[in-house]
Amino acid sequence: MNIVLGIEGTAWNLSAAIVEEDKILSEYSLPYQPVGGGIHPRDAAQSHATNIKKVISTVLDKADIDPKNINGVAFSIGPGMGPCLRTVATAARALSLLLDIPLIGVNHCIAHIEIGKWLTGAKNPLILYVSGANSQVIGLRGRRYNIYGETLDIGIGNAIDKFSRAFNIRHPGGPKIEELAKKGERYIKLPYVVKGMDFSFSGLVTAAINAVNREEFSIYDVSFSLQENAFSMLVEVTERALAYTDTHELLLTGGVGANSRLREMLKIMCEDRDVRFFVPDKKYMGDNGVMIAYTGLLMLKSGITIKVEDSTVKPNFRPDEVEIKW
Numbered sequence: 386m387n388i389v390l391g392i393e394g395t396a397w398n399l400s401a402a403i404v405e406e407d408k409i410l411s412e413y414s415l416p417y418q419p420v421g422g423g424i425h426p427r428d429a430a431q432s433h434a435t436n437i438k439k440v441i442s443t444v445l446d447k448a449d450i451d452p453k454n455i456n457g458v459a460f461s462i463g464p465g466m467g468p469c470l471r472t473v474a475t476a477a478r479a480l481s482l483l484l485d486i487p488l489i490g491v492n493h494c495i496a497h498i499e500i501g502k503w504l505t506g507a508k509n510p511l512i513l514y515v516s517g518a519n520s521q522v523i524g525l526r527g528r529r530y531n532i533y534g535e536t537l538d539i540g541i542g543n544a545i546d547k548f549s550r551a552f553n554i555r556h557p558g559g560p561k562i563e564e565l566a567k568k569g570e571r572y573i574k575l576p577y578v579v580k581g582m583d584f585s586f587s588g589l590v591t592a593a594i595n596a597v598n599r600e601e602f603s604i605y606d607v608s609f610s611l612q613e614n615a616f617s618m619l620v621e622v623t624e625r626a627l628a629y630t631d632t633h634e635l636l637l638t639g640g641v642g643a644n645s646r647l648r649e650m651l652k653i654m655c656e657d658r659d660v661r662f663f664v665p666d667k668k669y670m671g672d673n674g675v676m677i678a679y680t681g682l683l684m685l686k687s688g689i690t691i692k693v694e695d696s697t698v699k700p701n702f703r704p705d706e707v708e709i710k711w
């Protein structure tokens with residue numbers, strides 16, 4: 386029975402976990418909370434460096450296992466913020482050398498997919514992956530994930546955070562904008578940008594900010610309309626990809642997938658198309674150490690490890706660059 390320790394730290398959430406092949410042994414997170422504005426990579430990395438010893442010690446204590454029984458250490462090698470990735474990679478390399486166990490560099494996006502499949506039982510779904518920096522419609526073809534559609538500028542999470550920061554709403558802005566949107570009473574026409582299978586959010590966000598700043602509409606109505614447009618764009622492209630691939634399973638993953646309105650819209654679409662809709666528990670939608678540990682476990686079982694000298698982080702690591710051997 387393999388046991389893997391995984392460390393996640395691509396952006397604001399520092400998290401670690403230990404998993405076996407059929408269960409989670411322990412997990413613990415210490416997210417970075419900016420004083421104001423968005424995430425500053427250098428400050429987030431410093432927070433990770435300060436807290437990483439505590440995070441790893443905590444998961445080891447909670448799992449109640451001898452570190453010598455761990456078979457591999459996995460870390461988020463990319464994509465993500467360079468300073469944060471380098472901090473986590475340094476800790477993973479040190480553990481690999483100290484315990485003399487294999488090092489596993491995990492693609493952060495693939496990890497979101499794999500934990501979603503593991504926890505929901507989805508077999509070969511189309512995936513709508515929506516997080517801070519990433520928004521993609523993905524499907525497995527052969528041994529690689531194919532990206533059928535994606536954002537042309539910023540991810541949906543960053544788009545919502547950009548809107549929230551304009552009105553001094555503290556990070557993370559997504560849950561707060563969701564609550565504001567629930568108080569909206571009317572839809573306001575805003576840009577709706579779908580180009581084939583791709584989409585764009587920057588113009589939508591700018592128009593939404595301007596609508597509030599000009600005092601034409603309340604922040605409640607604009608938040609509601611922003612969500613409706615952004616999520617409708619995502620649902621449209623996802624539905625088109627389902628039809629193109631003739632897929633009958635949809636998996637929603639990534640931090641923005643915790644939004645109840647997005648879930649509702651996708652659920653309606655899936656019911657209309659007779660597609661099974663899978664969503665992990667909200668606890669595992671955002672960045673977490675469990676997804677890195679579990680994907681690292683799959684990779685270790687398939688013999689996919691990395692030498693310390695070859696473990697340079699990859700801030701722009703795309704999911705379609707990974708060969709799926711497991």
